[in-house]
Amino acid sequence: EADIYQTPRYLVIGTGKKITLECSQTMGHDKMYWYQQDPGMELHLIHYSYGVNSTEKGDLSSESTVSRIRTEHFPLTLESARPSHTSQYLCASSAYIVDEQYFGPGTRLTVT
Amino acid sequence: AQSVTQPDIHITVSEGASLELRCNYSYGATPYLFWYVQSPGQGLQLLLKYFSGDTLVQGIKGFEAEFKRSQSSFNLRKPSVHWSDAAEYFCAVGAGTASKLTFGTGTRLQVTL
Numbered sequence: 013e014a015d016i017y018q019t020p021r022y023l024v025i026g027t028g029k030k031i032t033l034e035c036s037q038t039m040g041h042d043k044m045y046w047y048q049q050d051p052g053m054e055l056h057l058i059h060y061s062y063g064v065n066s067t068e069k070g071d072l073s074s075e076s077t078v079s080r081i082r083t084e085h086f087p088l089t090l091e092s093a094r095p096s097h098t099s100q101y102l103c104a105s106s107a108y109i110v111d112e113q114y115f116g117p118g119t120r121l122t123v124t
Numbered sequence: 125a126q127s128v129t130q131p132d133i134h135i136t137v138s139e140g141a142s143l144e145l146r147c148n149y150s151y152g153a154t155p156y157l158f159w160y161v162q163s164p165g166q167g168l169q170l171l172l173k174y175f176s177g178d179t180l181v182q183g184i185k186g187f188e189a190e191f192k193r194s195q196s197s198f199n200l201r202k203p204s205v206h207w208s209d210a211a212e213y214f215c216a217v218g219a220g221t222a223s224k225l226t227f228g229t230g231t232r233l234q235v236t237l
Contacts, residue, residue, distance in 0.1 A: 016167075018167075045224075052212070052230070052232065053229070053230070054214075054227055054228065054229040054230055055168075055214070055227045057224060060224065070224075071224075102167055102168070104167075104168075109218075109224065110156045110218035110225070112158070112170050112173060113168075113170075113225065114170075115160075115167030115168040115169070116167050117165075117166055117167045118165070118166065118167050120165070
């Protein structure tokens with residue numbers, strides 16, 4: 013069944029650690045996105061990719077980085093986590109740029 | 125650039141009552157419009173979308189929305205709310221085929237029994 017997956021679902025980590033949030037989709041979509049969402053708040057686009065080896069920064073400045081080496085995989089990395097990075101991170105994919113985006117369940121990150 | 129406004133931060137309705145969630149957009153041409161729902165601790169799920177054609181759009185879970193160009197609105201409606209509809213609802217707009225989506229700030233729906 014086509015779906016979009018995120019791991020881990022929850023992560024508590026200390027300041028200064030390097031972390032990678034995984035996102036994979038079996039939808040066959042070229043377009044993928046990372047959003048940051050504080051509890052009860054709007055979504056902010058932090059990274060997006062329209063295909064392999066193509067990544068762009070989104071509307072909200074973020075210290076994270078992304079890579080797109082395979083169509084189905086779009087990991088997000090924080091080299092040195094800080095408490096200000098505490099948030100929920102949502103991954104999404106779509107077939108076209110303006111189209112329904114399919115969301116993963118999210119990763120709730122807490123940096124202590 | 126496009127923008128979207130959801131004027132109501134929090135709405136409470138009784139189970140069985142009707143519901144209308146407001147969404148206003150700003151864009152010069154015909155926008156692409158979406159309504160998503162987010163349950164606690166989950167990702168977003170698409171309820172319905174409008175690209176063109178009939179301005180009354182039917183979605184999943186008994187929801188519908190009406191595109192009104194004159195009012196720049198795309199309000200979400202449901203005739204009879206169920207307790208399981210309690211969630212966060214997001215309106216989103218895309219301006220043209222090469223535009224990323226812009227999400228509203230969301231409306232939290234609480235349903236009382």
